[in-house]
Amino acid sequence: MKQSRKLKQQQAVLDKAETYEQWRAAAKDYDDMSGATLWRRRDHTRLYDYIQIRKRLENLRNLRTKKDDHGLLFALNEGVHGNMGGMGNTDLYTQSLLGTKHLIEDYCTEIADAVRH
Numbered sequence: 001m002k003q004s005r006k007l008k009q010q011q012a013v014l015d016k017a018e019t020y021e022q023w024r025a026a027a028k029d030y031d032d033m034s035g036a037t038l039w040r041r042r043d044h045t046r047l048y049d050y051i052q053i054r055k056r057l058e059n060l061r062n063l064r065t066k067k068d069d070h071g072l073l074f075a076l077n078e079g080v081h082g083n084m085g086g087m088g089n090t091d092l093y094t095q096s097l098l099g100t101k102h103l104i105e106d107y108c109t110e111i112a113d114a115v116r117h
Helices: 003-016 020-034 036-041 050-065 069-079 102-116
Strands: none
Touching (some): 003 020, 020 036, 050 069, 050 102, 069 102
16 A cells, blocks of 8 residues: 555544544554654754754753753753744644654753753
8 A cells, every 4th residue: 555545544543533642643653654753753854953952952961960050050041042953943843743853852851851950
């Protein structure tokens, strides 16, 4: 069976989902079939500066682990704004039904963890 036909069938499953859990399971299958799951795992794309985001993520994790509150405050002040490294590019949010690049999600989670720190 052709990939596009399988995706259409999976879209029908998505459309018939009655609960969020059903929809999420169907969306995961859709993303797996379409290649979006693999796309999310890979940092690399021309859509954003993944090198900058990776460096900032590693720096935030390191500072938080070392309990360097002053450094963490500086890094947060410097690195929290609307389009850091191009993360606001809308094309990053249309490739997968379940989310965007794992790197972006990890970065946002680390920002939240650092703020709670």
